Amino acid sequence: MAVAKKRSAGSVDAAVYRPGVERRRFLTYLLAAPTVTIAGRFVAEGEWAGVAGAAPVAAAGRGEIIDLGELARLGTIATAPLMVLTVGTDGGARFLLPRLECGQGIATGVAIMIAEELDLEVDRVEVQLERARGELVANQLTGGSTSTRALYDPVRALAATARRRLVQAAADRWGVAADSVRTEYGEVRGPGGLRLGYGELAGAAADRRYVGIVGAPKPEAEHTRIGKRHRRNDIHDIVTGRVKYTMDIAVAGARPTMVRRPPTVNGGVASFDERAVRAMPGVIDVAVISTGIAVVAETFGQAWAAKDAMAVEWTAGSIDERSDADIFAELHASTPAFVAPPVRNAALGIDYLEAEFDWAYVNHAPMETNCAIADVRADRAEIWCGLKLPTVARAAIAAELGLPADRVTVHVVQAGGSFGRRMYHDAALEACEISKALGMPVKLMWTRSDDMRHGRARPAMHHKLRAVLHRDKVVGYEQRVAAATCDELIGFDSFVHESIAKGLYPPVNWLASQALFQLENSIPYDLGLVSEVMNEVSIDYPTGMWRSVYSGPARGVEEIFMDEIADRIGEDPVRYRLRVLKDRLDKQVVEQVARVGRWTEPMPSGHARGLGFHAEYRSRTACLVEMDASDPARPRVTRAVIAVDAGTCVNPSGVENQLLGGLTDAISTVLHAGLHIEKGLALEGSYSQFHFARQRDSPLEVEFIHLHSGGPPGGVGELGVPAAVGAVANAYARATGKPVRGFPVLRAVDFTPFPR
Template sequence: MAEQGRRAFLTQLVAAPTLALATRAASDALAPATAHAAPAVIPSLPAPADLVDLGELFILAGAPTAHLLVLRVDTDGTIVFRLPREEVGQGLTTAVAMLVAEELDAPLDHVRVELDDARPELLFNQLTGSSNSIRSLYGPVRHTAAAARARLLAAAARQWALPVRNLTTRDGAVHAPDGRTAPYGDLATAAADPALTVLAATPKPESAHTLVGRPTGRVDARAMVTGRQRYTLDLDVPGAKPCVLRRPPTLGGTVTAVANRDAVRAMPGVLDVVTVPTGVAVVAETFGQALDARAALQVSWGPGPADALSDAQIRTRLRAATPPLLVPPLLTPYLDAEFDFAFVSHAPMETNSAVADVRPDRAEIWSGLKSPIIAQQTIAAALGLPLDKVTVHVVQAGGSFGRRLFFDAALEAALVSRACGRPVRLMWTRVDDTRHGRMRPATHHRIRATWALGEVLSFEHRVAAVETDFRHGLGEILTATAASLPAGIGNAGFAQTLFLTTVKSPYHFGLTTQTLTEVPTGIPTGSWRSVYSANTRGAEEVVVDEIAARLGKDPVQFRRTFLKDAAQRAVLDKAATEGQWGRTMPPGCAQGIAFHEEYGSRTACLVEIDTRDPEHVRVTKAVIAADVGRPVNPKGLEAQLLGGLTDAISTTLRAGLHLDKGLPLEGSYSQFHYARQRDTPRDVRVHIMPATGEPGGAGELGVPAAVGAIANAYARATGTRPRSFPLDFDVDFTPYPR
């Protein structure tokens, strides 16, 4: 759907001493409404199920609400944009700053992007996920900045008594034909005058962009590498004292008694010891003192919901829950394959953390949050406070990969602060984060393909997964858009809807069916980068290679034959050509390739692998081609694809969690074998296809194709058929005590 066809934009002047604007993005199918009007009926999507895209659902859910984006121009020329999304390292603040600077013809370093606090009036427009931020913000941000530019031009025109059409903008200033120049800061007050006559504002055509589409370094890069970037635990909140939790020996276990609470309270520096639903919290003058006191606690624990579960029991449950395949392999050749994927930690560099200051009549929370509205609602309910008495500040976070959709630390910190009557700075240790954090669910896959006369007649994929928890706002979004979904999808549950709107085969494979069955276990889970696609499409790409081999076809040519359109084939061809597909490799080394399409974008990944040292299988080269429609910042896009590649190398080769009697054995990076620098390919090339249309999603795009490519390269190098991931999954460490 075209941008103008999908939404109309209404910009209003905000009462302020300098120029401040807010833009509401609303569907052009809706009647005009104020910010306080009831949501209107959501416009319908096209009927065919394969046209439904989760990102479009996000945009539709936000269309009827007060989608207010706030931009301010200060008298010093600084342009401040309030971003209702979370920056977790994906480069979103840089891309948004580029959009603002582009429309205002301002230097990029004049733009400051600040993260908005939780704003419940935004309803469905403050959840960061599903590769949707740039897709949903691209139009609204440009229109907001264009409206600001129009007011600045109008202010200069009135000051100089010149027609607006004779004026231009450049380098953060308005320029007149006679050489006069007015910096934006000098015009900010005049541009805020409600009586100012302003012409309609229209964003630049993409053909006029000079910054957007150009590789650009991150606006926060210097702060991050010099230690000036302030994360949650860097914040100076008056009176907030360090806090850690003693957590149960099994997932979801409960506190039944603390034998030595008073003795621990008497330890040096300890300020309080309180019990909350998730464990026993120690508040102290320093984190070192808090950790010592935590270790000294003698706690009796009640059972958790998954105490009897280990990997073997999980695999048995998943296999039993996998529905049967329907197409009987009676008259045609066929291929059956089954795959298992382990639990995986999100493992962001910054562990869970939050600062909370809870008083009897109000509360203030600081944390890295991707769903701050739901966090605010949940915390307010838990504290028994009105929603407007709970302020939730969104802080830039050091990684997420889906983890910060949940707000465990923020809720815990609020409960601890209330219990001890003082502000607290809660830190999850690395062991806490690895063992008690949410994880990507384990999955089992059953696939059958049939063919005849060189044509694939059917492709069935049955997925059984440990249930994914979506109680972070996604459920509300899907509920809001349910009426607009095609028959079948609209009646599905949250998980089913997400699966059906993200997992699609890009191939003409005859009768194609992909289904999901979820198994409740009580294990804390959450969306992990690419959610269902990483495993599901990764497994499918392995089967595609095996079908090609059965038919005596080259894997690239086989994919070209069955891909659905020219844009897909162009991406595949680019990766194959640039990666020199088919070149001679030494024994034990091989190439692998795979393709994936999602969120309006498509990518192909070619890797080379060296398996000659079984103790250190290594991806030595990777070539990635991606078509994301219109890239705002190609450099940021490259970083996203490299991150997806690294996630795929990690979880395909070595990184996973062993569940043992209700708790993961892994407790640190030394045990959860995420790829180190020595495991990453020395030769990586990313090729971004020429810009067309509007931006597609990119944050999760790179993982599934890379998973398939690595598995396929391993199969070709070793002559085996990989079926269980990660491939090297031994317990080669001594677990930490429970």
């Protein structure tokens, strides 16, 4: 059955691109324009593309395990073009990226993909961030290590189609066959030395004669840019201060704004004397808002001084009488029980092993604190902010302001770090509340203390593990977890009508948390009958998804437990893992990291090696570290070796940066970094108190091993944390001879907290 193509001014003609065994077909739109402009969207398998001559395509049905990232990719299907690529008259390419660049390097990765297919230099590809587009919904999500996987085939298809049209335009101009010309370094080159730059061909290639032409991406064997090391396209601008983050953007009339926050989380304003504050130098206006008292001034220094000078009476917060001790007591009491009582029988060779672990709340602590610019008018609103889910933020803001969604514009701004923090739009929402209350544009900045004390954190957790052994084989494994409730809905509830949200939020969020926990914690080992259960405990403290969410703590302690099982049965931890790992490719990364890391070589007293493994996001990694814990109170990771197999590697440097970041997070949260909750507030208020790893805590030597088992790219953004958690904790335990049970290991309050 044929479907007629629509032809009208500004319309598009569609052609189907089928990227091999991928779970999506990609529909490429070819737009008639003065420049070569290609746009495309995802189409769900089995959906009829509606193109003349196109037949329905059945689902691939590969029967593979679907991980978290796969679910994100297969989620919401946008009906409008997702992405737009343009080749301009200057010969360069420009691409609108429906993701947030927040330091992970995705903009550079996409530029490499485009440069590969267009035969351009990578620095000739300009990647700009797409503003929030409501029709994209979850397709504009940055998270779950999905960006490279989701974009790899579609982006290359767009660029290949642009290249194919340029080639045809040149061939027609020269009167030669298209297969007799080639592209190289931004030019189309033909027989007899014929050459035309992309800029010279951009207008011709946009002719409607070429609308039906679709190009296929290069096979991997022909890649000259993908798989090669590239420095970040924006690195020079970052180190020279030229990148514009949210606070660098000049919006007419937007004045510096800060908020005086309560002395405990979720407290409110009872009363305050605003006359003295209004008389302070530079103060423009003051307003009570839902989260505290907003001050707008001529400078941030003046706003800061004014907010700190306020005399305020506060209402109670949500956990005013709660501290670490009783929070962990509740988590311990709420941890689900094991299935059956333990049994030992020496005659039958039956034994068991148990361990319990605590994880403190952990702040995201990105270098750029929470911030946003908002200009709210009676009939519209415009926001600038670094957001990983801008479509959700836009809908939430529209609902909060009582505006139609199409009257709210959200500009996505490059962010200075996230680690999950910018999945949430609380700064944008707060800026809008202030702008509406005061009737002026505002430039809102949270202080570091605001972010650490009133921002979100990875939930505190308690883990109980049990392994049942029959001689040297584990025949049963149980993991029981109690975790403070984590906001998994990422604010989806905030634009649902209040009465509905109150009724649906707890059960829906619980289901989201359970699904996330199960998807992230697939055990790679043969441990017999496996049972994993998580119980969420309602503690009204602001939480959020922190890099690797549940797999960092859950898989991390499993890796510690693997060492302890090996010790119980008298087997080397590496040999034991190789014996019980189920996947051949998983074994390869462990073998390689142990070999290069010199696992079997002796080390001095107080020094030790530790190893951890993790597989997720269609990728796998093993991490080995060497630690000097001759002074157990001042441990130092001195060397690390990381092996990774992440399928096709777009940019090895980018992969290594991500894994090094995961190692740094592991060193931090295992050894030093965790919040202390005391009477309703975190004691930590800055980097001087929140002991995230410094340069002195980082290894002097890090070596990477890249294995390539084939296939499309896997995810790496969160992959490295769980393996490194296991490696660092195991090294500390081996070096000190003491099992690790609480995180961070070194948890003393060795600082004077800021005033509340």
